[in-house]
Amino acid sequence: MTNTDKTVIAFDADDTLWPNEHYFREGEQQIIKLLERYYPGEDLLDKLYQQEIKNLHVFGYGAKGFALSMIESLIELSDGKVTGQEIQQVIEIGKMIMSSPIELISGVTETIEALRGYPLMIITKGDLFDQESKIARSGLADNFKMIEIVSEKDDATYLRLLKKYHIAPENFWMVGNSLKSDILPVAHIGAHAVHIPHETTWVHEMVSDKHASAYNYHELSTISELPALIKREVEREIQKNRSVS
Amino acid sequence: MTNTDKTVIAFDADDTLWPNEHYFREGEQQIIKLLERYYPGEDLLDKLYQQEIKNLHVFGYGAKGFALSMIESLIELSDGKVTGQEIQQVIEIGKMIMSSPIELISGVTETIEALRGYPLMIITKGDLFDQESKIARSGLADNFKMIEIVSEKDDATYLRLLKKYHIAPENFWMVGNSLKSDILPVAHIGAHAVHIPHETTWVHEMVSDKHASAYNYHELSTISELPALIKREVEREIQKNRSVS
Numbered sequence: 001m002t003n004t005d006k007t008v009i010a011f012d013a014d015d016t017l018w019p020n021e022h023y024f025r026e027g028e029q030q031i032i033k034l035l036e037r038y039y040p041g042e043d044l045l046d047k048l049y050q051q052e053i054k055n056l057h058v059f060g061y062g063a064k065g066f067a068l069s070m071i072e073s074l075i076e077l078s079d080g081k082v083t084g085q086e087i088q089q090v091i092e093i094g095k096m097i098m099s100s101p102i103e104l105i106s107g108v109t110e111t112i113e114a115l116r117g118y119p120l121m122i123i124t125k126g127d128l129f130d131q132e133s134k135i136a137r138s139g140l141a142d143n144f145k146m147i148e149i150v151s152e153k154d155d156a157t158y159l160r161l162l163k164k165y166h167i168a169p170e171n172f173w174m175v176g177n178s179l180k181s182d183i184l185p186v187a188h189i190g191a192h193a194v195h196i197p198h199e200t201t202w203v204h205e206m207v208s209d210k211h212a213s214a215y216n217y218h219e220l221s222t223i224s225e226l227p228a229l230i231k232r233e234v235e236r237e238i239q240k241n242r243s244v245s
Numbered sequence: 246m247t248n249t250d251k252t253v254i255a256f257d258a259d260d261t262l263w264p265n266e267h268y269f270r271e272g273e274q275q276i277i278k279l280l281e282r283y284y285p286g287e288d289l290l291d292k293l294y295q296q297e298i299k300n301l302h303v304f305g306y307g308a309k310g311f312a313l314s315m316i317e318s319l320i321e322l323s324d325g326k327v328t329g330q331e332i333q334q335v336i337e338i339g340k341m342i343m344s345s346p347i348e349l350i351s352g353v354t355e356t357i358e359a360l361r362g363y364p365l366m367i368i369t370k371g372d373l374f375d376q377e378s379k380i381a382r383s384g385l386a387d388n389f390k391m392i393e394i395v396s397e398k399d400d401a402t403y404l405r406l407l408k409k410y411h412i413a414p415e416n417f418w419m420v421g422n423s424l425k426s427d428i429l430p431v432a433h434i435g436a437h438a439v440h441i442p443h444e445t446t447w448v449h450e451m452v453s454d455k456h457a458s459a460y461n462y463h464e465l466s467t468i469s470e471l472p473a474l475i476k477r478e479v480e481r482e483i484q485k486n487r488s489v490s
Contacts, residue, residue, distance in 0.1 A: 058343050060374025064309040071316065072336055075329035084325035087332055091317055098303050128373035129305025129396045151374045 007234055008167050009115055010146075012176030013124035013131065015198040016223070018102045018138060022200045024066060027093040031070050034086050038078035048073050049203060060151050062127025067094030098130050102137040105198075107224035112143050114227035121146040123161065123174065125153045125181060153181035158189055170237075175226060178205040183217050192233070193217040194226060252479055253412050254360055255391075257421030258369035258376065260443040261468070263347045263383060267445045269311060272338040276315050279331050283323035293318050294448060305396050307372025312339030343375050347382040350443075352469035357388050359472035366391040368406065368419065370398050370426060398426035403434055415482075420471060423450040428462050437478070438462040439471065 014020035032044055041047070051073045052066065059065030070090050074082045112120065122144050124131050131149045135141050146165060150157050162172055172191040176182025177198040184207065186193040195217055218229060259265035277289055286292070296318045297311065304310030315335050319327045357365065367389050369376050376394045380386050391410060395402050407417055417436040421427025422443040429452065431438040440462055463474060 058340050059309060060372075062374075064304060064313060064372075065374075067313060068309060068336055068339065071332065075333050078329060080329035080333075082329045084320035084323065084327045084332075087316065087329075088320050088325075091313055094313065095303050127305075127309075128394060129307075129310075132396050149373060151377050 006168065006171040007118050007173065007230070008121060008146075008165070008171060009118045009173045009175065009230065010121035010123045011144075012174070012178065012182045013122050013135065013138075014126070015177045015200065016105070016175060016182070016196060017108050017122075017140065018104055018134070019198070019200075020134075021198070021202055023097045023100050024063075024202070025200055027066070027070075027097055030093055031074070031090060034082075034089060035074060035077055038081060044077070047077060051076070053204065060127070061125055062130050063094050063097040064127055064130070066097070067091060070094075098133070102134055102139075104138065104140070105223060107222055108140075111223045111226050112140065115230065116143065118230075119145045121148065121165075123148045123150065123153065125150055153178075153185060155185045155189055158185055158191070162189075162191070173230065175223070177201065179207045179212050180205045184212065184215050187215040187217045194229065195219045196221070196223055196226075251413065251416040252363050252418065252475070253366060253391075253410070253416060254363045254418045254420065254475065255366035255368045256389075257419070257423065257427045258367050258380065258383075259371070260422045260445065261350070261420060261427070261441060262353050262367075262385065263349055263379070264443070264445075265379075266443070266447055268342045268345050269308075269447070270445055272311070272315075272342055275338055276319070276335060279327075279334060280319060280322055283326060289322070292322060296321075298449065305372070306370055307375050308339050308342040309372055309375070311342070312336060315339075343378070347379055347384075349383065349385070350468060352467055353385075356468045356471050357385065360475065361388065363475075364390045366393065366410075368393045368395065368398065368403075370395055398423075398430060400430045400434055403430055403436070407434075407436070418475065420468070422446065424452045424457050425450045429457065429460050432460040432462045439474065440464045441466070441468055441471075 011017060028045070028048060031048065035044060039047075048070065052069045055065060055069045055072070059068060067090055070093070071087055074087060074090060120143055122135065126149070128149050135147060141147065148161055158174070162169060169190040172186075173194065174182055174186040174191060175194045175196065177196055178201065179195060183193040183195045220226060220229065256262060273290070273293060276293065280289060293315065297314045300310060300314045300317070304313060312335055315338070316332055319332060319335060365388055367380065371394070373394050380392060386392065393406055403419070407414060414434050414436040417431075418439065419427055419431040419436060420439040420441065422441055423446065424440060428438040428440045465471060465474065
């Protein structure tokens with residue numbers, strides 16, 4: 001059996017297959033507009049972020065935790081003066097994020113089609129209900145042999161999934177937009193990572209260039225370049241194994 | 246290979262391995278106290294429930310969706326007069342539910358121990374982050390070969406999991422407190438279901454006796470009776486297969 005037969009290609013979902021982060025950032029802008037009359041400080045955006053991070057260990061990632069954190073910020077930063085109607089607006093923003101239309105990023109359909117010879121996987125982080133709903137609405141579910149929704153994407157998570165599906169790190173490819181969640185842990189466990197930056201990235205997912213440069217991974221500007229990269233790398237691997245044996 | 250070798254025993258978690266529902270009902274009582282000064286109607290509890298059900302298709306199950314629904318109810322039923330401080334109390338109730346201590350139901354430890362010869366599984370419904378956190382805090386995780394957190398427990402979910410793990414329905418046992426989620430769909434797909442009622446059951450999880458009586462399942466009063474039931478039933482199955490062959 002050659003390495004081709006064992007190659008598994010996994011995709012992040014949000015901001016890799018479809019845009020997502022911009023809904024949160026747009027929601028945040030609406031919340032800032034609500035808050036400006038109560039809180040004149042220039043550090044409003046940072047205050048909102050701090051509240052989200054403070055709650056992350058209780059709420060985890062996703063739109064419901066986002067909405068609850070924003071409500072807490074609204075209450076705190078308005079000194080409790082916020083109105084019921086304003087809080088209802090925040091809940092509506094959360095619901096808007098959770099039922100936003102799923103539009104595939106350009107090139108995704110063709111890329112999935114070109115790679116259908118491989119077992120494909122989705123590994124996405126966040127709220128279970130929300131992510132399942134998005135995958136269903138994307139119309140892509142049938143293309144993926146494995147779908148995993150996880151609460152955190154770190155070394156331990158990837159190692160657990162590889163063990164669960166009996167995949168050797170050298171046969172595993174992870175494609176995503178977040179250096180912190182999709183790339184560095186994957187490179188760290190000796191698997192292949194392909195970074196495709198997206199225009200909007202949450203500050204929590206950012207890592208310094210210096211930190212990232214210590215890792216070995218591929219960087220593409222669009223997902224359309226993925227099939228050629230995989231083909232070239234898998235063939236090179238086969239060639240290498242032949243010359244060894 | 247006998248049937249014993251193939252038997253897989255799956256457990257629901259909330260209100261089967263540890264109490265959970267009562268935290269929600271206690272939270273609800275606190276919210277009713279907050280609301281009574283705004284809304285004098287006798288149908289308050291029903292109003293809260295209706296709001297939860299209305300939001301279920303956007304929020305799914307779990308404490309975060311519960312908190313958001315309760316906040317919406319507070320705003321609506323108070324005609325927007327609710328204060329920021331009162332809404333903060335609802336968020337605190339949600340956080341309390343999400344970080345409540347996990348105390349195992351009496352007999353759980355011994356039952357798990359007695360059944361450790363079988364591959365054990367947890368199948369639980371709700372919020373991914375919340376459920377993972379509870380399983381971790383329970384200290385039981387290492388006893389379970391498979392852990393599945395799902396957004397809904399219906400025929401399709403059980404069929405998908407059985408297919409995923411290559412388990413035949415006749416070798417699959419599901420143990421839980423909810424007729425709607427743990428018992429009827431499992432009986433319906435031809436697997437074994439063991440109902441262990443818990444003192445508190447959410448009205449959404451209830452089914453009529455008439456509806457339930459159309460299904461064939463086991464009923465125990467405590468989890469401690471489970472090992473004897475499984476032993477008896479699995480041995481009977483082996484006996485039956487021997488007399489056939």
